Amino acid sequence: MKLVVAGSTGLLGSEIIRQTLHIPEITEVVALSRKPLRLDEGLDSSKIKNFIISDYGEYPDEVKAEFAGADACIWCACHTSPHVEFYTYHLDRGYRTVAITPFRSGEFDSAEVKRVCQDCTKIGFDAMNNAGPARPFRFIYLSADGTPRDPEKKAFLWAEYQVMRCNTELMVLKFPTENEGVEICIAQPGVITNWTSFTRGVVASVFSATNLIGVPFPNIYLVDAAAAVLDQAVHGIEKETLRNADLVRIGAKALKSRNGVRELWWF
Numbered sequence: 001m002k003l004v005v006a007g008s009t010g011l012l013g014s015e016i017i018r019q020t021l022h023i024p025e026i027t028e029v030v031a032l033s034r035k036p037l038r039l040d041e042g043l044d045s046s047k048i049k050n051f052i053i054s055d056y057g058e059y060p061d062e063v064k065a066e067f068a069g070a071d072a073c074i075w076c077a078c079h080t081s082p083h084v085e086f087y088t089y090h091l092d093r094g095y096r097t098v099a100i101t102p103f104r105s106g107e108f109d110s111a112e113v114k115r116v117c118q119d120c121t122k123i124g125f126d127a128m129n130n131a132g133p134a135r136p137f138r139f140i141y142l143s144a145d146g147t148p149r150d151p152e153k154k155a156f157l158w159a160e161y162q163v164m165r166c167n168t169e170l171m172v173l174k175f176p177t178e179n180e181g182v183e184i185c186i187a188q189p190g191v192i193t194n195w196t197s198f199t200r201g202v203v204a205s206v207f208s209a210t211n212l213i214g215v216p217f218p219n220i221y222l223v224d225a226a227a228a229v230l231d232q233a234v235h236g237i238e239k240e241t242l243r244n245a246d247l248v249r250i251g252a253k254a255l256k257s258r259n260g261v262r263e264l265w266w267f
């Protein structure tokens with residue numbers, strides 16, 4: 001099968017790309033990114049074709065041609081969320097600033113965030129759908145836990161961003177009714193924990209500890225999140241919306257059946 005991955009140098013995108021090398025059913029990968037992918041030189045990555053695009057709102061003809069015959073797309077491209085911006089900002093400057101400037105809404109260009117997260121998702125989907133993909137064509141859109149389904153329901157924090165993501169989900173949900181042969185899945189992971197840096201490792205440890213007392217905060221290991229969405233792309237979509245708990249279950253099962261044992265999450 002041919003798989004398109006959008007946002008392939010991101011946290012999740014790069015783990016998806018890494019795992020495709022271990023999935024024999026995936027024979028071709030069209031990896032879209034704005035900067036070159038870094039692939040492990042020790043592995044045979046000949047099935048991966050990396051296309052550098054300047055923006056997810058524009059696709060040159062040679063890239064559109066690659067979309068022909070695609071069986072699935074995993075869409076991980078999204079503007080950095082205000083949550084991440086917020087933590088990065090305050091971690092960079094120290095906690096004292098939290099009391100003074102708890103929000104950076106003035107610095108957050110919501111029109112650009114909407115363009116990248118919502119408009120580009122539609123433009124990317126249309127480019128693939130018009131290029132003659134396989135049928136069914138599975139489109140897996142990465143959203144996030146807690147995204148409301150009702151745009152009228154104002155979230156307490158980052159309300160504008162949450163409404164934009166809600167509207168993006170509602171837009172993606174319409175793709176199958178507007179386009180025959182299209183199947184969609186909205187994946188809503190909680191915090192994607194990983195050990196790609198020391199700080200992220202500390203955060204992952206905290207979440208692991210909270211998981212022992214019943215997962216009060218939805219979270220998922222990076223390898224499980226990637227395995228779950230790849231499983232849905234390869235074997236079919238279980239349901240339209242996959243919540244964090246669904247992704248944890250599907251990801252763990254997929255890794256177990258692929259490796260015989262569950263991959264150790266801290267590697």
Ligand SMILES: NC(=O)c1ccc[n+]([C@@H]2O[C@H](COP(=O)([O-])OP(=O)(O)OC[C@H]3O[C@@H](n4cnc5c(N)ncnc54)[C@H](OP(=O)(O)O)[C@@H]3O)[C@@H](O)[C@H]2O)c1
Pocket residue numbers: 006007008009010011012013032033034035055056076077078079080081116142143144145188189190191192193
């Ligand atoms: N990380 C988490 O804890 C978490 C939790 C829940 C949901 N999610 C969702 O999962 C998806 C992937 O998350 P992630 O953690 O892998 O995100 P990430 O590391 O920030 O990667 C997102 C990708 O989006 C593209 N992107 C970012 N800013 C852009 C911009 N201004 N213009 C155009 N493209 C831009 C980049 O693609 P290039 O490869 O082209 O640079 C980037 O690699 C997102 O939709 C995110 O909201 C993440």
